[in-house]
Amino acid sequence: MDTTQKILTHIKKSKGGLTADLLERELGFSRQYIVRLLARLISQGEIHRRGKTRAAKYYPGKATNEIRHLELIKERQSLSEYAVFEEVIRRMQLNAQLNKNSLTIFDYAFTEMLNNAIDHSQSKKVWINVKIDHANITFIIKDLGIGAIESIKRGFKINDDFLALEHVFKGKQTTAKEAHSGQGIFFTSKAVDTYKIATSGMEFIVDNIKGDEFLRDIRQRKGTTVTCIIRINTRRKIKDVFDKYTGDDYEFNRNIVKINLSKHKRLMSRSEAKRLLLGLDEYTVLDFNFKNVDEVGQGFCDEIFRVYANRNPDKLLSYHGASDVVRYMIERSRK
Numbered sequence: 001m002d003t004t005q006k007i008l009t010h011i012k013k014s015k016g017g018l019t020a021d022l023l024e025r026e027l028g029f030s031r032q033y034i035v036r037l038l039a040r041l042i043s044q045g046e047i048h049r050r051g052k053t054r055a056a057k058y059y060p061g062k063a064t065n066e067i068r069h070l071e072l073i074k075e076r077q078s079l080s081e082y083a084v085f086e087e088v089i090r091r092m093q094l095n096a097q098l099n100k101n102s103l104t105i106f107d108y109a110f111t112e113m114l115n116n117a118i119d120h121s122q123s124k125k126v127w128i129n130v131k132i133d134h135a136n137i138t139f140i141i142k143d144l145g146i147g148a149i150e151s152i153k154r155g156f157k158i159n160d161d162f163l164a165l166e167h168v169f170k171g172k173q174t175t176a177k178e179a180h181s182g183q184g185i186f187f188t189s190k191a192v193d194t195y196k197i198a199t200s201g202m203e204f205i206v207d208n209i210k211g212d213e214f215l216r217d218i219r220q221r222k223g224t225t226v227t228c229i230i231r232i233n234t235r236r237k238i239k240d241v242f243d244k245y246t247g248d249d250y251e252f253n254r255n256i257v258k259i260n261l262s263k264h265k266r267l268m269s270r271s272e273a274k275r276l277l278l279g280l281d282e283y284t285v286l287d288f289n290f291k292n293v294d295e296v297g298q299g300f301c302d303e304i305f306r307v308y309a310n311r312n313p314d315k316l317l318s319y320h321g322a323s324d325v326v327r328y329m330i331e332r333s334r335k
Contacts, residue, residue: 003029004037008060011047017057043134052096067092072128076143079126081114088130097132102234105191106137112184113141113226121145123223136193136229144223149200156278161200163275165215168197191241194229208236268297273304284315291321301333309334
């Protein structure tokens, strides 16, 4: 009899359920190993869990009232994001299935992304899909409105789709300042394990597990679809995410500027630099990411690292991910 079957046998014999700690003592394996096997049995429907953290107990079979997948369609007009959040929590019993960190991140990310769809999309309806398995909780929020990119283009009078996408992830950029700080997408994309936004024929993906970001072409042209994946037992704390981009005065003032979103391998002109700097005046700390950029021009570097730096002596400008060729041009402009 393998370990998984031993665990299942012990649970079936128990009358009041078993904790992972008790199984660890009885079987002599590490708690981490036991929990991993328990998660597999849950995903297979052999057992179910009641309770949270170390006090959680495991019982035979599926929970009779447990929902692992929930799909909702809501009329956008007068919709409350928090009312929907509470409905999802209640119907899927997420308080018992997510640890404290995961539940806090889910709360923030879900309500922020649903609120964006409510306030900006102009869609008649909003489609909501939430799914949980043994490792992750995933939610998808979709609308058929004007699209996030188109909304930014109209609000900021931008003509280029790639530039508008860059604008979305700068933070503090919103077309409704009276109701939004413009920080929702920025912080959500940092807090969850995987963030995806699909709109205007593009999908931008932020993978915080691998520390990678990439852009790809897709068929979707209408509306916006946001997908977020969060580990149900994540150790990431949302406070740490906010602290990383917050100064000593609690002001959101740090940002990593992504200059490779537009797929350009070469960034040569002052106009490209000015475009990149658009909307960043409120930040005091800027870290420029030159990953995937093969070549930069003297005008581009001079505009950022000399002209802009001299005009803003209170700002801290740094960079990373630069090749030797790019680094040479940057340092040359600084001197």
